[in-house]
Amino acid sequence: MIIPVRCFTCGKLIGDRWEEFARRVRTGENASDILDSLGIKRYCCRRMLLSNVEIIDEVLRFYEEAEKRKESRSFY
Amino acid sequence: MNRTVIILTIVECPRQVKIEVLEKNDTNLRLVIKEADVPFMNALRRIALAEVPSMAIDEVVMIENSSILQDEIIAHRLGLTPLKTDLNSYNLPEECECKSEFGCPLCRVTLTLDAEAKEGIRTVYSGELVSENPDIVPVSDKVPIIKLAKGQKLKLEAYARLGKGKDHAKWQPVSMCAYKYYPQIEVSTEDCGDCGAKCVNICPKKVLTVKENKVEVRELLACNLCMDCVEACPKEPKPIKVGWEKNAFIMNIESTGVLPPERVLQEATKILDKQLAEFEEQLKEETEK
Numbered sequence: 001m002i003i004p005v006r007c008f009t010c011g012k013l014i015g016d017r018w019e020e021f022a023r024r025v026r027t028g029e030n031a032s033d034i035l036d037s038l039g040i041k042r043y044c045c046r047r048m049l050l051s052n053v054e055i056i057d058e059v060l061r062f063y064e065e066a067e068k069r070k071e072s073r074s075f076y
Numbered sequence: 077m078n079r080t081v082i083i084l085t086i087v088e089c090p091r092q093v094k095i096e097v098l099e100k101n102d103t104n105l106r107l108v109i110k111e112a113d114v115p116f117m118n119a120l121r122r123i124a125l126a127e128v129p130s131m132a133i134d135e136v137v138m139i140e141n142s143s144i145l146q147d148e149i150i151a152h153r154l155g156l157t158p159l160k161t162d163l164n165s166y167n168l169p170e171e172c173e174c175k176s177e178f179g180c181p182l183c184r185v186t187l188t189l190d191a192e193a194k195e196g197i198r199t200v201y202s203g204e205l206v207s208e209n210p211d212i213v214p215v216s217d218k219v220p221i222i223k224l225a226k227g228q229k230l231k232l233e234a235y236a237r238l239g240k241g242k243d244h245a246k247w248q249p250v251s252m253c254a255y256k257y258y259p260q261i262e263v264s265t266e267d268c269g270d271c272g273a274k275c276v277n278i279c280p281k282k283v284l285t286v287k288e289n290k291v292e293v294r295e296l297l298a299c300n301l302c303m304d305c306v307e308a309c310p311k312e313p314k315p316i317k318v319g320w321e322k323n324a325f326i327m328n329i330e331s332t333g334v335l336p337p338e339r340v341l342q343e344a345t346k347i348l349d350k351q352l353a354e355f356e357e358q359l360k361e362e363t364e365k
Contacts, residue, residue, distance in 0.1 A: 001145070001149075002145075002153075002220060002222065002223065003220060004156075005153050005156040005157055005219055006156050006158075006251075006332075007251070010251045010252055011245055011248050011250075011251045011332060012251035012252070012330070012332065013157075013158055013215060013216060013219070013251075013332055013333065015157075015216075015218075015219040015220060016202075016216040016217075016218040016219045018220065019218070019220070042252075056144070056145075056222075056223050057197075057223070059144055060144065060197055060223060060225045063144060063225045063228075064197075064225050064226065067225075067226070067227065
């Protein structure tokens with residue numbers, strides 16, 4: 001749904017690194033190099049960022065669409 | 077036939093523990109500890125993980141939540157957000173003098189959050205939590221708590237308190253606390269054949285290196301005693317020997333940021349002291365009845 005606050009396995013705080021990670025991946029940088037430069041060493045923490053999908057962005061779109069429909073319905 | 081049995085008891089005299097710092101920064105501490113034994117190191121490790129108190133949000137009162145995540149999920153995310161801890165001025169709720177279910181200013185910190193998305197999607201960060209004590213704030217201001225769509229609101233009051241890792245992982249002050257034996261590697265260059273440096277190539281930690289056609293130890297402390305190098309060696313008997321030093325350890329502590337790592341260890345020793353004192357007292361009481 002949304003990036004977990006801590007690593008499931010070891011408990012390291014990883015939530016605050018997500019946005020930088022996602023931004024840099026989008027610019028085409030190598031994910032492994034980004035994780036190294038963010039100081040995320042163990043593979044338990046690395047998979048938290050590597051395998052995360054921000055589904056909350058998709059879910060929010062449904063909410064926004066529903067709001068728009070409500071508005072147009074009340075318009076008529 | 078008479079046999080004489082000689083029992084040799086080697087009495088180890090307690091020696092001074094020697095500590096050497098290999099690496100130290102805000103969250104990481106790497107130590108070499110000599111003249112300590114496994115039970116002692118393990119006691120410290122387990123206490124650091126499960127008994128050293130730290131601050132975390134424990135109760136959340138939702139005033140308004142029109143976001144798409146349920147109250148429980150938001151409360152859970154808030155709970156896991158590490159808070160900077162002040163062990164000197166706060167008490168564990170079960171040890172606090174107030175004996176109150178709701179806590180007092182000495183065992184509880186109130187944090188509030190009031191966020192609304194006025195235009196478009198916005199992320200609410202841990203930095204938006206307003207604490208009544210400016211010292212007890214989230215370790216990082218950039219932890220996303222939730223994303224709000226236009227018009228959604230989140231208003232809550234959260235109560236943080238000290239707790240222990242054995243009750244919930246959110247109170248664990250360390251994300252890693254581990255020790256390993258101090259490695260010892262010996263390569264006898266005379267018996268070492270010309271196998272093309274098999275032991276050097278197989279090592280996952282790149283401990284060994286070839287220098288002037290001789291196998292040498294490059295980074296001793298990185299060795300994790302996997303013995304791959306010994307197995308890879310084609311010669312018999314093996315010219316490479318991997319072992320560990322007796323009573324010497326490398327300890328690695330990584331704090332989540334709630335307390336400095338050296339403070340975590342200090343607290344661990346204090347707690348061990350306290351537990352032993354309590355045990356001694358109890359023992360005296362029971363045996364002298």
